[in-house]
Amino acid sequence: MHLLEIFYLLLAAQVLGWVFKTLKQPVVIGEVLAGVLMGPAILGWVHQGEVLNFLAELGAIFLLFMVGLETRLKDILAVGKEAFLVAVLGVAFPFVGGYLYGGAIGFEQLPALFLGTALVATSVGITARVLQELGVLSRPYSRIILGAAVIDDVLGLIVLAVVGGVAQTGALEIATAVRITVISAIFVGVAMALVPLMRHLPLERLPMGSPLGFALMVGVGLAALAAVIGLAPIVGAFLAGMLLAEVREKYELERPSFAVQAFLSPIFFAMVGVRLELAALAQSQVLLYGSVVLLIALAGKLIGGFLGALSQGFRRAVVVGVGMAPRGEVGLIVAALGLAAGAVNEEEYALVLFMVVGTTLLAPLFLRPVIAWAERESNSERKRA
Template sequence: MNFDLSLFLTFPIAAATETAAEESTFVLAGVLLSLVAVYAASKIGGELCARINLPPVLGELVGGVIIGISALHLLVFPASGAAAGDSLIIRIMEATANLSPEAAQSVFATQSEVISLLAELGVIILLFEIGLESDLAELIRVGPQAAVVATVGVVAPFAAGTAGLIFLFHIAPIPAIFAGAALTATSIGITAKVLAEIGQLSSTEGQIIIGAAVLDDILGIIVLAVVASLSKTGEIEITNVIYLIISAAVFLVGAILLGRLISPLWVGLVNSMKTRGKLLLTALCFAFILAYIAAVIHLEAILGAFAAGLILAETDKRRELEEQVVPVADIFVPLFFVCVGAKTDLSVLNPAIPSNREGLIIALFLIGVAIVGKVITGFTLWQPGLKKLAVGVGMIPRGEVGLVFAGVGSASGALSESTNAAIIMMVIFTTFLAPPLLRVVFKEPATAVESASSPD
């Protein structure tokens, strides 16, 4: 009897390959169902908000909450502590596509990672689009004002929040510093989308807000690095702080100066190309390269994308590129906002849970500091005719940036359950409050001026 050893040896490899291919198919199926849920939630939520004169981005956030961990569990993520059995999409696949319980966890983890990466790509494209719609000359003009707003918007809530938690609530210094650091954040993605929707992105107030939010991100990254270092080692690494400051300054200034030299070459390259998509794809390559550079030097990738948009906005291809980016943004950007909503756990608002009660009291304090600490930033400016309240309100939303602070603090073990819940509640409240409030503060003064100037 002849025994073919090669068949025996290759059988496990073939079986493993077949299993991997099967899991890959299930991952694709899960991603497709997740995209259906995301797009349905974003459109239904956005349409409802648009019909009651609220920013559609608020509807996308609410839609994410409904399909996320707080309600339907269609879109849940392992980072929140969810398992495969908690995902309604995984259960649907088990019932309809014969997904085995053994493979479910692996499929769930990979599918969630794909959606998270697509959401990150969405915010990168959003900031590239916002950069295209911004005016670099105007941003430079309002630069000193934006710097004042950003500095006050970081220092005031950080100092008030940290001191209040230590002296009023007797929280240990490191958790208090972490919570204070979470108050410094500003979600540039949410604010920029609302400003674009209400036609105020190119206004002086809008440019100050965007410039300040960009600086806020840089300062926030530095604060987060310092606080994370403090929680791990008990001491601040000065060299790391200096590195981050120098990296941020060199990157932003260098990217803009170098980009001005490169942009004519890019225009010439685009004009010489004959294939379809030449403008959009080469522009996205440029944006992704700057986003990559920003990420590898420990800045936010969105800053690189924003810088790329600013640079290309100075070319004669600006209008054409803006039109071509819109459908790409329509595909990817909703993923970002829906995922922010989906990751928001409203169970931390339940006072019936004992650990939440202390968190509710702390949260009320943090929410007050979060709002006042940002609103006052607008009133530090002395420019006549400026809508100072609008500038301050535009800095309120913490969004995904605040969740990053909470996530890092929780993962490091520096935050108690009640403090972590309080930070999450602060992020939820400021994220959902800012979009409708921003529309109101921009609309009311304009309406008053129009009424005053109209004939009797």
């Protein structure tokens, strides 16, 4: 039965992906809509389950592992200041906007805090797929987005820890936030410190089946370690890919890794569609309030990303802002935690669902033309030089 469901997802993802590619639109949108089509919302041929959820998680891990393989640490460090600013501003603006709007429409303080928290985290997998598809992962604005996404995840986790502490105990859990900050900083710092060692590591002499086997082990291992300390597994996968980027040409890691990603990542995006509860979005109040939450979510990341990356130029700063806009499973997890704790009700949860669906579908649509717009300016600059 699981094999049949995987076949349905892959078939629909390939067909709709091809349709969107033919229409010169991001393939990822077709893959998400494939999940909506095959899932409970329409045909009901595919349902959530442990096997499919696990394959979807692996798809996200291998997508970010591949993105990391095309990103060297020195390139990220070269835009480190901008990435940090983009992450901080891109967390602050949506959080404050969501909190204030929640209060304005009658939410109690705790549901308003959860609404702001749900708007914080970026789903970099969606943006990374579009950047990869357009072949612009080496551009400085792409590195800013990827670097900011790592910092963004840590900041989002800290905000969630604080708000979650308020929900459970009624008090700020400063100690928990500090602990998460320190552990996350150590994890990212150690991964970056290993880069010089990786350059001189003779993979062919290690007691491993092959350099590729070692690379996949590192990717999955760091993803698992990230999950253990509370970060998104894709952060660990991205850092693992960045480590191995130092030896990617020497050991031919990209091509076979891409083959694995090409199988798994469409399942990840299709499962995003399968999980969407479209019936919850049909209520008029959800459509009205949700549209405003969606605008706050888009504007918060756009303004934060734009201001943080303005040193790169106007058009490239717009690309960064749009690239940081997609939300994904993290926003839903935050809302689900609030629902489980009794801090938010079903209607408040539906607003977050509406925002996640909207940013998931709209951000890739806007990202492609703004990248083309920025690339035209870059080409003109190169010609003048």
